Amino acid sequence: PAQAYDYLGSQIAFNAAETLVTYAPNETEPKPLLAADLPEVSPDGLTYTFVLRAGVKFADGTPFNATAVKFSLERARDFGAKDSEAAGFLLSGIRSITAPSDDKVVISLSQPNVTFLSRLAYSVASIVSPAAYANNTLTGTEDGPAVTAKYKTDTIVGSGPYRITAYKEKESIDLEANPDYWGPAPKTQRIRLRLMDKSSALKLALQNNEVDIAFRTLQPDENTFFKDRPGFKLIEGKGSGIRYLVINVTAKPWDDVNLRRA
Secondary structure (H helix, E strand, C coil): CCCCCCHHHHHHHHHHCECCEECCCCCCCCEECCECCCCEECCCCCEEEEEECCCCECCCCCECCHHHHHHHHHHHHHHHHHCCCCHHHHHCCEEEEEEEECCEEEEEECCCCCCHHHHHCCHHHCECCCCCCCCCCCCCCCCCHHHHCCCCCCCCCCCCCEEEEEEECCCEEEEEECCCCCCCCCCCCEEEEECCCCHHHHHHHHHCCCCCCCCCCCCHHHHHHHHCCCCCCCCCCCCCCCCCCCCCCCCCCCCCHHHHHC
């Protein structure tokens, strides 16, 4: 989770691990997940105090506590400072984290940030087992390839409703319901995600009944193809994601304000 800044990687992390806060389906405001409630925020916006959910364990049996939160967030932040392509940069505003007790975490920011809860809801802030990732942390001296070599890339050890049982690069990822999950048991015991390089291949697999669900990976015209097709159901919903256009106002022709207005 400290590395993934892509949609698929994040979705795997969201199922195998969990964050302090999350976005519920069709909601646009963060809700508590591993936190027992939303945090108490200091008047200056610099300090977030979380009380943690009790009775949670990671998939390897390690207990979830404030030490694990501190370990996970600092680990991701430190990777972000060394790897420009990693999602850890989203946590760069964290100045310090303290764990005054097993069920309480205090996060201090370098400056106020109204997006901080949204960042904590992203997969980069997944809380992972300190025991499972003990050898996948930075000492501070690594640089270049030595940084990326420290990632744990073959599995995720978190507290999510699923755990990864098999991974074949560019082919498939197998998930199995976590029997020790603290929350409601998943309705589906086993899931296989097939990895395809083109949406056209996924469309064909759907037509041939080779896959059951395609999630946010088809092109708009392919979605339209299935919208009213017998035997298929197209489901739409609200989400927290946005799309935006960035213009470099120092480069031609966009340095012309009249062109930007037009």
